[in-house]
Amino acid sequence: MLGKGIGIDLGTTSVIIYVTGKGIVLNEPSVVALYTGYEKVVAIGSSASEMVGKNPDSITVIKPMNDGVISDLSITDKMLRYYIQKICGNSIFKPRVVVCMPSTITSLERRTILDAVTAAGAGSACLIEEPLAGAIGAGLDISKPYGTLVVDIGGGTTDVAVITMGSIAISHSVKFAGNKFDQAIIKFVRNKKGIIIGERTAEEIKKKIGCAVPRPVEIAINAKGKDYLSGMPKSFEITSDEVYKALRYPLRKICDGIREVLEDTPPELAADIASQGVLVTGGGALLYGMADMIKKRTGVETVIADDPINCVARGTGIALQDSSILENNGYNFTSRDEIIGLYDEQW
Ligand SMILES: Nc1ncnc2c1ncn2[C@@H]1O[C@H](COP(=O)(O)OP(=O)(O)OP(=O)(O)O)[C@@H](O)[C@H]1O
Ligand SMILES: [Mg+2]
Known part of the structure; x- marks a missing residue:
């Protein structure tokens, strides 16, 4: 791992890891299965995800990231350590690690992430915001005094940010994204067809x-x-128009979030956005017609990034290869000793 770096997109739905010189090496669900009542891990990632909704009482399946925030710090810690060790093995060379964090992260969560990555074998670590990494991953030069509007539609949150000169000028996060789309479909099928689905x-x-x-x-x-009344298994047909109806509310909430940021954007930056358009990243960008819908509701040209699910992780990789991207924009790598010292002073 000498001279190598690791970029981690720590997402609500999945953890995606980029290794410099190799590209994306891991994409696993953010799911951990534990023995109920114990802290002992049964499975992490895909094998834990297969247990969702099918686990016996003796096993608890946890999604430690919820709505874009870390809902269970100690499980997130276990998951991060597991993945980093999987990538690093027993290498004596300690890589530099860039982690993308949910935009609404607290100081305690920051410390936990930095602590977990450095304890798991990173020499030093740096945290960056998800939309910034998404913009870098989409190949934009973020250092220019030019406004870019990035909308990252993930599993837990939609992060909307205006980026200029390597920093986020204005941002807003709404808790409507992929998971809320799934919930809206569950609700629609239950109310309109009397069937419960997972x-x-x-x-x-x-x-x-x-x-x-x-x-x-x-x-x-x-x-x-499952039939709502009889409780018996049941097959049913669902059409795209029905799903469209189910998704209208969460989609409107996402557009409201984008409009809010556009309304707060200073005129010069708004003019840049009007000519360059909106860039959409994250897995939610893959929903059919997403760009057309955003354009229709905001009046601004909208483009979906190439390979939007991996865009944020790719951005961390580009930032690791060209460290000036981070250094010139005020992002620093901190070592384990510095992290302990820094936080002990504050706590
Ligand atoms: N083809 C597709 N059509 C619609 N949605 C999709 C598609 N592929 C993936 N998704 C959705 O994308 C979401 C995951 O996106 P992503 O991996 O960007 O989220 P995340 O980074 O884990 O979450 P967050 O950024 O909120 O923490 C899931 O809700 C998933 O269902
Ligand atoms: Mg994400």
Whole structure:
């Protein structure tokens, strides 16, 4: 790992890891399974995710990141250490690590992340905001005095930020993103069809036929759930128009968030955004018609970044390869000793 760096996108839905010289080496769900009542880990990542909704009482499946915030610090710590050790192995060379954090992170969460990464083998670590990494990952030169509006639609939150000269000028985070789309589908199917479905089925429906604008030709799929009244297993058909109806509310909330930031943006930066448009990153950007919907609701040209799910992790990789991107914009790497010293002074 000599001279190498690791970039981590610590997301509500998944942890994506980029290693310099290799690219993206890991993409695993942010899920941990534990023995109920103990802190002992049963599984982390994909194998833990397969247990969601199917686990016996003796096992608890936890998603330690919720709505873009760390809801369980000690489990997040275990998950981060596991992934870093998986990448670093027993290497004696300690890599530099850049971690992308949810925009609403608290000081305690910051410390936990820095602590976990350095304890797990990082020589030094640096935290950067998700939309900034997304913009770098999309290939934008963030250092110019030019306003760029980035909208990152993840699993837990949609982060909207205006970036100029390497920093975030204005930002807003709404708790409406991929998970809320799934919840809206669950609610729709229960209310309109009398069938209860799980999160995984709802996500599958969203990915297969979901849309942010009506599809030119309506499509449908069959899915399975449980009859609300009889409790018996039941198959049902759902169409893209129905999913569109279900998603209208969370989509409107996302557009309200974008409009709020646009309203607060100073005129010169707003003029840049008007000519360059909105850049959308994150897995939610893959919903059919997302760019068209944002353009229609905000009046601003909208582009989806290439490979939007990996954009943030790719941004951390680019920042690691060209450290001037971080240094010139006030982001510093801190070593374990510095982290302990720094926080002990504050606490
Ligand atoms: N093809 C698709 N169509 C619609 N949604 C999709 C598609 N592929 C992935 N998603 C959704 O993208 C979301 C995950 O995106 P992403 O990996 O950017 O989130 P995250 O970074 O883990 O979350 P956050 O940034 O909120 O912490 C999930 O809700 C997932 O269902
Ligand atoms: Mg994310």
